[in-house]
Amino acid sequence: MNKQMATYIQENMTDIIADWQQKMRDEKDEPSFQVMSEEMVNQTSREFAGLMTSSLLESYQIYENRLRDFAEKVVRLGWSITFMTKAIDHFAEIVYEGMRKVGTIHPDNMDGFIHEFANWAQPIRNSMIHTYSKAWERTVSLQKIALQELSASLIPVFDKVSVMPLVGTIDTERAKLIMENLLDGVVKHRAEVVLLDITGVPVVDTMVAHHIIQAADAVRLVGAKCMLVGIRPEIAQTIVTLGINLNDFTTTSTLQRGVEQALAWTNRKIVEVEEV
Amino acid sequence: MSDQSSVEILTEWDIVAARQLGRNVAKELGFGTVDQARITTAISELARNIYLYAGQGRIEIQQLAENGMKGILIIAADSGPGIPDVRKVMEDGFTTSGGLGAGLPGVKRLMDDFKIETIQGEGTDIRATKWLR
Numbered sequence: 487m488n489k490q491m492a493t494y495i496q497e498n499m500t501d502i503i504a505d506w507q508q509k510m511r512d513e514k515d516e517p518s519f520q521v522m523s524e525e526m527v528n529q530t531s532r533e534f535a536g537l538m539t540s541s542l543l544e545s546y547q548i549y550e551n552r553l554r555d556f557a558e559k560v561v562r563l564g565w566s567i568t569f570m571t572k573a574i575d576h577f578a579e580i581v582y583e584g585m586r587k588v589g590t591i592h593p594d595n596m597d598g599f600i601h602e603f604a605n606w607a608q609p610i611r612n613s614m615i616h617t618y619s620k621a622w623e624r625t626v627s628l629q630k631i632a633l634q635e636l637s638a639s640l641i642p643v644f645d646k647v648s649v650m651p652l653v654g655t656i657d658t659e660r661a662k663l664i665m666e667n668l669l670d671g672v673v674k675h676r677a678e679v680v681l682l683d684i685t686g687v688p689v690v691d692t693m694v695a696h697h698i699i700q701a702a703d704a705v706r707l708v709g710a711k712c713m714l715v716g717i718r719p720e721i722a723q724t725i726v727t728l729g730i731n732l733n734d735f736t737t738t739s740t741l742q743r744g745v746e747q748a749l750a751w752t753n754r755k756i757v758e759v760e761e762v
Numbered sequence: 763m764s765d766q767s768s769v770e771i772l773t774e775w776d777i778v779a780a781r782q783l784g785r786n787v788a789k790e791l792g793f794g795t796v797d798q799a800r801i802t803t804a805i806s807e808l809a810r811n812i813y814l815y816a817g818q819g820r821i822e823i824q825q826l827a828e829n830g831m832k833g834i835l836i837i838a839a840d841s842g843p844g845i846p847d848v849r850k851v852m853e854d855g856f857t858t859s860g861g862l863g864a865g866l867p868g869v870k871r872l873m874d875d876f877k878i879e880t881i882q883g884e885g886t887d888i889r890a891t892k893w894l895r
Binding site: 729 | 774775777778781795796798799800802803806807810854861862864865867868871872
């Protein structure tokens with residue numbers, strides 16, 4: 487039966503592809519076809535049809551490799567997974583209808599063919615979904631790593647003075663990272679003053695404030711001072727309304743004033759030099 | 763008359779999604795930056811409470827228009843364990859999670875109207891409104 491299906495597909499390839507493209511264009515929710523060039527659509531369609539036939543004829547290994555290549559390609563093209571499963575269903579449907587019309591499938595062997603078609607489409611669908619989710623998982627984990635690298639680094643700006651700029655949302659995981667990097671950095675750079683810059687933190691709620699207070703307490707324990715800088719006016723107002731007590735902190739509106747203050751604490755200042 | 767949209771809270775990152783939704787609606791309604799910060803902070807607190815204590819729930823954001831006034835309504839609903847003593851959680855500094863204990867009383871101060879309904883074992887429904895002045 488596999489042979490019969492493959493022969494039918496190969497003999498009627500052009501018609502099947504044309505029908506299939508029409509059906510996929512009719513899928514209103516899926517713009518994947520509309521945004522691609524005609525040539526690209528034709529090429530990808532032929533590849534897809536080839537893949538569908540290859541699963542009937544070739545050894546599992548060859549087919550598996552082709553499938554992976556194709557799935558990776560469509561992921562790159564940005565075709566959605568619903569689009570791909572629809573593509574498989576439509577393709578099988580067209581072949582089935584076509585074979586019924588020419589009489590290869592008739593009431594006597596219909597049961598066998600239905601079974602055969604199910605066995606044909608199901609594994610393709612499964613491995614397509616598998617490849618898709620693998621590709622997404624990889625993207626997400628890479629982004630997570632990229633985010634972590636951006637997360638929290640302590641930068642020594644002057645002798646004994648270090649700055650940690652915080653940009654973006656602070657969640658529990660990041661809060662832990664901030665605490666670790668802060669303490670490691672203070673010891674490593676022998677900092678006496680650490681400036682936590684929250685200019686880039688969009689929302690300071692009680693949890694974020696709590697983590698900042700804990701981090702500052704810990705910094706005090708290793709013998710340095712912690713200063714909170716970059717408090718925007720609207721953040722200042724919400725902190726006050728929330729009733730968060732930051733009285734134990736030195737805070738400034740900008741990093742620049744924080745640095746000046748830090749230098750003052752370590753008995754230094756920046757002066758302009760007049761050229762002689 | 764109201765327009766609404768909602769975010770399911772299942773993971774910590776959904777808090778960010780809820781906040782973003784609230785900020786967009788607030789901006790659209792014409793709230794200033796200070797009120798935008800208040801509204802997003804309130805959403806952040808309520809969403810975090812759902813995540814921490816109920817495990818899952820939803821944040822709904824509605825646009826209000828009543829008597830010529832415009833406003834934003836935040837609904838935080840969950841089917842969690844409920845709050846045993848509402849009066850206690852509305853006190854500043856009361857916490858069961860080792861936090862600051864400023865969350866709910868803070869939200870009440872950040873917003874104009876604040877209503878809390880909770881049934882033990884069935885869930886909690888908090889509604890907070892901010893009017894555009």
